[in-house]
Amino acid sequence: xxxxxxxxxxxxxxKKIDFDVLIPDDEKxxxxxxxxxxxxxxxxxxxxxATAEESKNAFLKKEPFIFEKIEISKPGFINFSxxxxxxxxxxxxxxxxxxxxxxxxxxxxxxxxVQVEFISANPTGPLTLANGRGGFFGDVLSNVLxxxxxxVEREYYVNDTGNQIITFGKSILAAAGFLKEEEEFYKGxxxxxWAEKNKKIIEENKNNPxxxxxxxxxxxxxxxxxxxQDKARIRFDRFTSEDKDIHKKDLxxxxxxxxxxxxxxxxxxxxxxxxxxxxxDDKDRVLMTSDHEPTYFLADAGHYxxxxxRGFDGKINxxxxxxxxxxKRIQSAAKIIGLEKSEVIITQAIRxxxxxxxxxxxxxKGEFVTFEDLIDEVGEDVARFFFLMISVGTHMDFDIGLxxxxxxxxxxxxxxxxxxxxxxxxxxxxxxxKKADLSILNxxxxxxxxxxxxxxxxxxxxxxxxxxxxxxxxxxxxxSRVFHDFYEKERVIGEEEKIVNARASLIxxxxxxxxxxxxxxxxxxxxxx
RNA sequence: GCCCUCGUAGUUCAAUGGAUAGAACGAGGGACUUCUAAUCCCUAGAUGUAGGUUCGAUUCCUACCGAGGGUACCA
Numbered sequence: 374x375x376x377x378x379x380x381x382x383x384x385x386x387x388k389k390i391d392f393d394v395l396i397p398d399d400e401k402x403x404x405x406x407x408x409x410x411x412x413x414x415x416x417x418x419x420x421x422x423a424t425a426e427e428s429k430n431a432f433l434k435k436e437p438f439i440f441e442k443i444e445i446s447k448p449g450f451i452n453f454s455x456x457x458x459x460x461x462x463x464x465x466x467x468x469x470x471x472x473x474x475x476x477x478x479x480x481x482x483x484x485x486x487v488q489v490e491f492i493s494a495n496p497t498g499p500l501t502l503a504n505g506r507g508g509f510f511g512d513v514l515s516n517v518l519x520x521x522x523x524x525v526e527r528e529y530y531v532n533d534t535g536n537q538i539i540t541f542g543k544s545i546l547a548a549a550g551f552l553k554e555e556e557e558f559y560k561g562x563x564x565x566x567w568a569e570k571n572k573k574i575i576e577e578n579k580n581n582p583x584x585x586x587x588x589x590x591x592x593x594x595x596x597x598x599x600x601x602q603d604k605a606r607i608r609f610d611r612f613t614s615e616d617k618d619i620h621k622k623d624l625x626x627x628x629x630x631x632x633x634x635x636x637x638x639x640x641x642x643x644x645x646x647x648x649x650x651x652x653x654d655d656k657d658r659v660l661m662t663s664d665h666e667p668t669y670f671l672a673d674a675g676h677y678x679x680x681x682x683r684g685f686d687g688k689i690n691x692x693x694x695x696x697x698x699x700x701k702r703i704q705s706a707a708k709i710i711g712l713e714k715s716e717v718i719i720t721q722a723i724r725x726x727x728x729x730x731x732x733x734x735x736x737x738k739g740e741f742v743t744f745e746d747l748i749d750e751v752g753e754d755v756a757r758f759f760f761l762m763i764s765v766g767t768h769m770d771f772d773i774g775l776x777x778x779x780x781x782x783x784x785x786x787x788x789x790x791x792x793x794x795x796x797x798x799x800x801x802x803x804x805x806x807k808k809a810d811l812s813i814l815n816x817x818x819x820x821x822x823x824x825x826x827x828x829x830x831x832x833x834x835x836x837x838x839x840x841x842x843x844x845x846x847x848x849x850x851x852x853s854r855v856f857h858d859f860y861e862k863e864r865v866i867g868e869e870e871k872i873v874n875a876r877a878s879l880i881x882x883x884x885x886x887x888x889x890x891x892x893x894x895x896x897x898x899x900x901x902x
Numbered sequence: 903g904c905c906c907u908c909g910u911a912g913u914u915c916a917a918u919g920g921a922u923a924g925a926a927c928g929a930g931g932g933a934c935u936u937c938u939a940a941u942c943c944c945u946a947g948a949u950g951u952a953g954g955u956u957c958g959a960u961u962c963c964u965a966c967c968g969a970g971g972g973u974a975c976c977a
C-alpha cells in the first residue's frame with residue numbers, strides 16, 4: 374500500500390532524492406503523507422509549497438484512479454487518500470491470500486540463510502528475566518524473518534566447558550562442604566538443592582570440578598529447555614554445545630589457523646592476540662593465554678566459523694547488556710571469518726522493582742526472580758506481550774507486583790478480546806457468502822478497518838529490516854482499537870443481507886490478520902474469553 | 903578516568919528529522935433491552951538543564967546533571 378506511493382514518487386523525482394512516506398497522526402492529513410517536496414525544494418532552491426503543487430500534479434497525471442484525493446498542506450506536505458475502490462480491492466486481496474497474507478515468498482536463489490542466536494545463558498542455574506527478554510525477542514524476530522522470506526535457524530549456544538563450568542563445579546563442592554566458599558562462587562538455594570540430591574555424584578567427582586560442573590550443567594540445561602520450550606513456548610532448532618560441537622571438532626585450531634593466515638594474529642608475553650583494533654576495537658584481544666588455554670572469545674570465534682561453514686549468509690546474535698564490551702571483538706572475528714551480515718543486538722537491562730524500590734538481581738548470589746516465576750505469576754501471553762511492547766534498547770523497570778495486578782487488564786487481552794468478538798460474529802452467522810459486494814462498505818469505521826488490516830505486511834517488512842519488534846505489539850493495539858471501534862459503531866447481525874455479507878467478509882479479513890499477527894508474536898488466539 | 907546505552911504525563915512505555923509529542927495504567931465524569939461492557943465516549947496531565955545545526959529537533963552535535971552497563975591472558 375505504502376509501496377505504491379513510494380513507487381509513484383520514485384517515478385517522478387530524481388534518483389538521489391531521499392524522502393519518507395509515513396502515516397500522519399491526524400486523519401485529516403490523509404492515509405499517507407510524504408515530505409518529498411521539502412527535499413526537492415532544497416535541491417532546486419525553491420519554495421516547498423510550490424514544489425509540492427508541481428509534484429501533486431505529476432502524481433495525479435501518472436495515477437489518476439487509485440486516489441480519492443491528493444492534498445497539499447503547509448509547510449509543504451503532500452497527503453494521499455486512497456479511493457474507495459482501491460481500498461475494497463485491498464480487502465479482496467486479504468481474503469484471497471488467507472493466512473498467507475503478509476508472508477513474503479522469494480524465489481529459491483534469493484533465499485538467505487540466517488542464524489538467530491539468543492538466550493545462550495550458561496546452564497548454571499535458572500533463567501533470569503533478562504534471559505526471558507532476549508528469549509522472547511529472539512523467538513519473535515525469528516518468526517518475523519521467516520515471514521519475510523528468510524530461512525532461519527534458532528540457536529541456543531551452550532557454554533558447557535571452561536572456567537565458568539569449573540567455578541560452577543567448585544560451587545557445588547562448596548555447597549556440599551568439600552571446599553571453602555569463595556566470592557565468585559555461585560550461591561543460592563538451587564545449588565544447595567542439587568547438591569543434596571546428588572551426593573553420590575559429588576563424592577565421585579570431588580577432585581574433578583569440571584566434570585562435576587558439566588554433570589550438573591546437563592541437569593540445569595534440561596530445566597532450562599523445559600522452561601523455555603514448554604512454558605514460554607520459545608522455539609529452538611538447535612542447542613549447540615561448546616564442548617562437543619566446537620572444541621571436540623577442532624574448530625578452535627581451525628579458526629586460529631584462519632586468523633593466522635589472514636595475518637591478524639601475533640604473539641606477545643607468551644599469549645596469542647587477535648588484531649581486533651584494525652576493526653575499531655579499543656585494544657587487541659587474547660585468543661590463547663600464556664598457559665596455552667583458549668579464551669572464551671576464541672571458542673566463540675570457532676562457533677562463528679562453524680556457522681559460516683554450515684552455509685549461513687548471516688547471523689544475528691542477541692546478547693545481554695553485560696556483553697557491551699564484547700560487540701567489537703566478535704564483529705571483528707566475523708569479518709575475518711567472512712560471515713557477512715553479522716549483527717549483534719544488545720538487550721538493555723531490566724531493573725527489578727518491588728514496591729517502588731529497586732531490588733538487586735544477581736544469579737551468582739541467587740537473589741532474583743526467575744523467568745519461570747514470572748510466567749507462573751502472569752501467564753505466558755502476558756509475559757511475552759509485556760516484554761515485546763518495549764524497545765530492547767530501553768532500560769526497563771519491571772515491577773512484578775504491578776505486572777500481576779495489570780495482568781488482568783493487559784493490552785494482550787485487549788487484542789485477544791477483539792479477536793474473540795470477531796470470531797463470535799462469524800460463528801453466529803454460520804455460512805458466509807463468498808460473493809459479497811464489498812463496495813457497500815463505506816462508513817468511516819469500515820474503511821478505517823480495511824486500511825489498518827492492509828498495513829500488516831508493511832509492519833512486518835519494516836520490522837524485518839530494523840528489528841524493532843515493539844512495532845508489532847503497537848500495531849496489535851492499534852488494530853484492536855480500530856476493531857473495537859468498528860464493533861461498537863457498526864452492526865452485522867440483523868442488518869439487511871448485502872450488508873451482512875459485506876461486513877462478514879470484512880470480519881473474516883480481520884480474523885485472518887489477527888491470526889497471522891498472533892502467530893508471529895507467539896501469543897494464543899482464543900475462541901472464547 | 904575512558905567508552906556505550908538510557909533520561910518523555912503521577913507510573914510503565916511510544917513517536918525511520920516532520921504537522922496539535924501518542925497509548926496504557928492510575929485520577930475524574932458518562933454509555934449496556936443490542937454480534938460478549940475484558941468494550942466505547944469525554945476531561946486533566948510530559949520532552950533532565952544550557953547552547954548549537956535548519957524550513958522544522960524528543961530525534962542530530964557540544965557541555966552539564968542523573969540512572970544502568972562495559973573497561974581482565976574471566977565468562
